[in-house]
Amino acid sequence: MDTSMVSAYRALNEAQAAIQRAETLDEALQEGLKVILKNCKAESGAIWYADKNDEDCLHPYFWIGNSDLTSSRHMPGEGAVGRVFQTQQAERYLTFNPANDPVTVEDFGEGTNVTSMICVPFSSANNNLGCVQFINKEGGGSFTDEEADVCEMMAMLAAMALDDNENIQPAWTPGKTIMRVRGITREFTNGGVVTKVLKGVNLDVYEGEFLVLLGESGCGKSTLLNIIGGMDHPTAGSLEIFDEEFSHADQDRLTEYRRDNIGFIFQSYNLMPNLNASQNLELIASLVPNPMSADEALEIVNLSQRKYNYPSQMSGGQQQRVSIARALMKRPRIILADEPTAALDYATSIEVLEVMEKIIAEGTTMIMVTHNEEICRMADRVVRMRNGQTHEVSINRRKAHATDLVW
Ligand SMILES: Nc1ncnc2c1ncn2[C@@H]1O[C@H](COP(=O)(O)OP(=O)(O)O)[C@@H](O)[C@H]1O
Numbered sequence: 176m177d178t179s180m181v182s183a184y185r186a187l188n189e190a191q192a193a194i195q196r197a198e199t200l201d202e203a204l205q206e207g208l209k210v211i212l213k214n215c216k217a218e219s220g221a222i223w224y225a226d227k228n229d230e231d232c233l234h235p236y237f238w239i240g241n242s243d244l245t246s247s248r249h250m251p252g253e254g255a256v257g258r259v260f261q262t263q264q265a266e267r268y269l270t271f272n273p274a275n276d277p278v279t280v281e282d283f284g285e286g287t288n289v290t291s292m293i294c295v296p297f298s299s300a301n302n303n304l305g306c307v308q309f310i311n312k313e314g315g316g317s318f319t320d321e322e323a324d325v326c327e328m329m330a331m332l333a334a335m336a337l338d339d340n341e342n343i344q345p346a347w348t349p350g351k352t353i354m355r356v357r358g359i360t361r362e363f364t365n366g367g368v369v370t371k372v373l374k375g376v377n378l379d380v381y382e383g384e385f386l387v388l389l390g391e392s393g394c395g396k397s398t399l400l401n402i403i404g405g406m407d408h409p410t411a412g413s414l415e416i417f418d419e420e421f422s423h424a425d426q427d428r429l430t431e432y433r434r435d436n437i438g439f440i441f442q443s444y445n446l447m448p449n450l451n452a453s454q455n456l457e458l459i460a461s462l463v464p465n466p467m468s469a470d471e472a473l474e475i476v477n478l479s480q481r482k483y484n485y486p487s488q489m490s491g492g493q494q495q496r497v498s499i500a501r502a503l504m505k506r507p508r509i510i511l512a513d514e515p516t517a518a519l520d521y522a523t524s525i526e527v528l529e530v531m532e533k534i535i536a537e538g539t540t541m542i543m544v545t546h547n548e549e550i551c552r553m554a555d556r557v558v559r560m561r562n563g564q565t566h567e568v569s570i571n572r573r574k575a576h577a578t579d580l581v582w
């Protein structure tokens with residue numbers, strides 16, 4: 176066998192193994208696609224599902240790549256994905272030249288230049304369910320026929336994973352876009368040495384969503400959170416928040432934006448040790464317009480009975496809940512939480528997450544950085560970063576409650 180066929184078979188074997196290992200259907204589809212994309216050296220790829228409540232319009236469900244496809248849509252018949260879905264015929268553009276090829280490939284997110292594409296529909300016995308799509312062979316080359324066969328096999332595996340009654344229908348659809356991050360970079364220069372930390376991040380944030388941001392230590396999560404929260408400037412790129420461009424905002428405007436909109440929660444609680452819970456909150460009340468009362472904020476975090484306790488008289492989980500109450504005092508539209516449960520044990524983490532759940536249910540947008548994969552089950556959307564870019568996005572099909580989480 177030639178080498179491309181060998182690697183195609185290896186891709187299939189690995190995908191099958193990943194699917195068998197998976198504990199849930201979502202994991203099976205996601206891990207299967209990941210393994211196959213990696214083996215076929217595809218830069219990006221997606222699983223699209225036909226939304227039965229939206230005239231079979233194709234929505235992205237899971238994808239790899241550095242674009243945010245969350246609100247991308249293809250009507251049946253429109254664009255390559257829509258056409259493949261409608262005709263149920265796979266299309267193999269092993270190389271792709273928009274000038275010569277007869278279909279219009281809609282962007283795989285803004286700014287992606289499509290050079291090669293494979294798209295395959297999948298269906299169960301009575302139902303057309305969606306499409307699997309590969310975009311761009313790494314290094315700009317072309318996909319092989321064997322790799323296109325692998326994509327077709329992935330579509331078959333997806334169909335097999337879904338029984339006849341099951342559709343991929345996430346629990347969440349994006350609301351209004353409140354933040355548009357495009358091509359954000361951040362470099363730090365120390366002693367003449369330039370470190371590129373963010374390398375072109377593209378991310379949308381939707382009103383009221385719970386977005387969980389994961390990634391290995393050092394990949395740039397906190398740097399991104401600081402930029403989104405107006406604590407730091409990007410080196411380049413655009414950052415639109417509530418329809419205002421912020422990438423070049425001056426210090427005063429950033430301070431005002433932060434004060435009016437953003438609540439921060441960190442791993443460390445940063446409470447004043449010589450002030451009780453209530454006093455720690457009142458300290459903030461004097462700094463912001465229209466603050467909540469300390470009593471109301473403590474009520475939300477279930478700590479009314481602790482208002483006179485000093486930090487040293489409270490558990491880590493209770494102290495973290497005071498710090499959440501402090502973030503709530505300004506009635507923020509967005510809460511940015513950087514590893515808020517990293518220092519807590521299981522039981523107190525769940526208490527903190529229950530409070531977060533309540534705040535999100537009341538309409539606050541939450542972006543949480545965490546190392547804890549289990550917390551992803553609570554999210555509307557999970558974004559994984561790698562090496563200064565977003566790399567993988569999934570939309571949850573079923574959302575767990577804080578009290579369902581186990582680790
Ligand atoms: N002010 C800074 N100066 C130089 N390097 C920095 C600075 N801030 C962060 N970095 C570097 O940027 C990288 C990403 O940091 P960070 O965003 O904190 O990662 P994460 O939160 O994903 O662990 C790290 O290698 C870190 O050392």
Ligand SMILES: [Mg+2]
Nearest residue numbers: 396397398513
């Ligand atoms: Mg960090």
